[in-house]
Amino acid sequence: MIAGDVADALPPNDELAQSFELLADLLQLDGADGFRLNAYRTAAQRIRDSATPVAALALEGKAKQLDGIGKTIEAKIVERVETGEIAALVRLQTAIPVGLVDVMHVPGLGPKTARRLWTDLGVEDLDGLRDAAEQNRISALPGLGEKSEQRILESLARPRADVGADRVLLGRALPLVERLIAHLATHSACERVSEAGSTRRRTETVKDVDLIATSNDSTALLDHFVAFPSVAKVTAHGETKATFVSQDGIAADLRVVSPECYGNLLQHFTGSKAHNVALREEAVRQGLSVSEWGIEDADGSVTTMETEEEVYAALGYAWISPELRENAGELELARRGELPALVDSIRGDLHMHTTWSDGRASVEEMAVAAKAQGLKYIAICDHARRLRDGRLAEQVAEIVAANDRVSGLRVLSGVEVDIRADGSLDMPSELLAERDWVVASVHSGFQDSREKLTTRIVAAIEHPSVDCIGHPTGRKLRQRAPYDLDLDAIFAAAAATGTALEINGQPDRLDLRDVHARAAAAAGVKIVCNSDAHSTRALAYADFAVMQARRAWLTDEQVLNAGSWREVAPRRAGASR
DNA sequence: GCCGTTTTCGGCCCGACTGTTTTCAGTCG
Structure with missing residues (x-):
């Protein structure tokens, strides 16, 4: 385990990945060998997808164990940690205007054109590009015409995309x-x-x-x-x-x-790119050439397939669920016929809100809607801070009444408690002990240090009444980065106490993210797929949590609420309480 | 730059589209 002060100084995976992507972009502008660029980009993707901090791995000499990272890139990661920069990147940044990377990424432009615009016209960034286009200096270059110039101006007129904003x-x-x-x-x-x-x-x-x-x-x-x-x-x-x-x-x-190669085309257009590249590389080793039009053998004869199953079978694989097609080990397991049977649905939703806190529907309305979706049990988890001054008893009475009126669905008395700055919870322990299901979440102090946030959450995990940690990393897609956590420590504590971690299905959360949920389950942690619905319509968000669970390779056994409440409930009577 | 049941050297997926060409380079997925 890395000590807190050192860990604080380590660059997060996302930042390392960005450095290598920039390095690849600048090398590309510099005319470097394409395979070298590809190596940096593959490494960047691996780093971004890693569930553990790669900087820490590199310091231990273990980053090389990741597919696509060799001793050179590992050395650059160590260099970044120890000196604060990567010399090769700094060198390129002084040799090539960094703004040229933006120019290169304008749709229709590429490294070659961007470099020519720089050397021939002095274009160094998007502003320079706009000037050159408006002055018709681009169409004057051989190989570029008026259409190119017009398209550039159209691209520049669109709002400048922030990171991920175009997704x-x-x-x-x-x-x-x-x-x-x-x-x-x-x-x-x-x-x-x-x-x-x-x-x-x-x-x-x-x-x-x-x-x-x-x-x-x-x-x-x-x-x-x-x-x-x-x-x-x-x-x-x-x-x-x-x-x-x-x-x-x-x-x-x-x-x-065309129908005869529908299977080849569906497989090709589903991707991912990394999956297809790996698939085709392996095919080449078998003397086969794979394209969207079919599979060509050494004799040059092409076989087409109407289904994806046939495509994978022809290459020696079991069919692979699309959610797994990221070249993250799925091809190897498919070859051995050992792919996991992915979770398909949940039987109960263990995180939702009603008008007792910030939800828009009553307990009974949520129950009726959940039953219509085929659920067998739900946990009403209103915010504890809204259940003080006797309101908890009133809410419980309404839950009891809903159980009487709605048959075939069990409505559980749950709660979502805040994990305070000191790791304590905002509902007294004796009340927590009476709840059927307790979700504990961080809703404040997102900027706290890695060490403090980790300690807070581990304290909640170890509380005897806490069943699940809600939206564990606090991220909001395209809005807010996850807070800084030692996820390995969280996973270890959750596995040791039997506390579940949530995949929150709100489309802008999906928290835990796929690679983290996979790592958590591998560490022995139970995962719960929840909607965190604040309205009846939002109950459908549980489906997104299940999709995320499938991308995390999870099976029914690893997703707690894929089972019946009878199977979930004994945890509360277990020895840890 | 990475990688290795042929290899520590010599490979690294494959095809379509676009604009500007008259046979192709660059870009894209």
Whole structure:
């Protein structure tokens, strides 16, 4: 374990990943070998996806054990920790204007063009790019024309994207996917249609929405696609593919493909890129060449497949659930036929609010809605601070009454308590002990040190009445970074006490995130998938928690509320209390 | 820069689209 003061100084994974991505971008502008750039980008992704701080691993010489990180990159991480910078990165930053990286990322531009704009026109950043385009100096360059110049100006006119701001929450993208599939499926020219891309993999945010379809009349189907009611702008409309931007700013893409290689195409367009690259590399070692059009053997004959199952089978794999396709070990297990049976649904929702605190629906309304969704039990977890001065007793009476009126669903008396700055909880222990289910969460002091926050949460985990830690890292997607925690210490304490950790299904939380939930479960921690609903409609957020659990490789056994309340409840009578 | 049931050297997925070309480089996923 790293001592607190040293750990505080360690760069977080996200910052390290950014450094290597910048290094790759600058090297690319510098004309470096593409495979070298790829190595840095792969390493950056590995670092970002690691559940443990890679800086700490590097200091112990263990970062090399991560796939894609070798001794050179490990040495650079150590250098960053010990000197505060990476010399190679500093050198490049002085040789190449850093603003040129933004220029390179303008859609349609790339490293070669960006470098030419710099050397030939003196463009060093986006402002310089705008000036050059407005003065028609770009179209004067050989190989670039008026269309290029116009497209650059259009790109620059859009609001400057903050980190992740150009990505859309899965919770916004999936409803669009469902409506689009329904829209396409009703058309007579539509034979088969499927979601693809990152929405099919259920990643927490997506860049756009991808669909594929087969059709006996692709022109008619694509016309129907771009006639979707909420289209704001059609950006491409060809014979096999169309793209539009919806009124709420989400880009949607439909490709019409031929039926005989539907399986190859679905597999290809589902990705991820890393998964497909690894799949194809392995295929090459077997003398096969994989593309979206089929699998070519050494003799040059191409076999096409109508289903994904056939594609994977032809390469020696069991079919892989899209949520797992991130090149995170799934190919190896699929080859051995040892993929986990992923959790499919939950039987109870153990975190929701009512009008007794900040929810919009009554206890009974939540119960009726939950029953309609097929749930067998729910825990009403209003904020403890709103249940003082006798209100708790009144709320409990309403829960008892709801149990009488709603059959086939058990309504549990739960609570969500704040974990205070000193690690204590904001409801007296004797009242906590009477609750059926206790969620403890951090709602303040997000800026506290890593050591202090970790100590607070571990104290809550060790409290005999606490069953679960709510939204454990406190992040809000695109709004707020997670607070600084020693997750290994949290996981160890949770495993030791049998306290569960939540995957909070609110689309802007999804907290724990996938790689952390996977690491927690691997450490022996039970996971609970909750909606944290504040209205009846928001009960559906539990589905997003389950999607996240599947991305975390979790099985029914690892998700506590995939079981019945009878299976969950004995924990409370266990020896730890 | 990474990696290794052929290898510590010599590989590293594959194809489509775009704009500007007249055979292709650059970009994208």
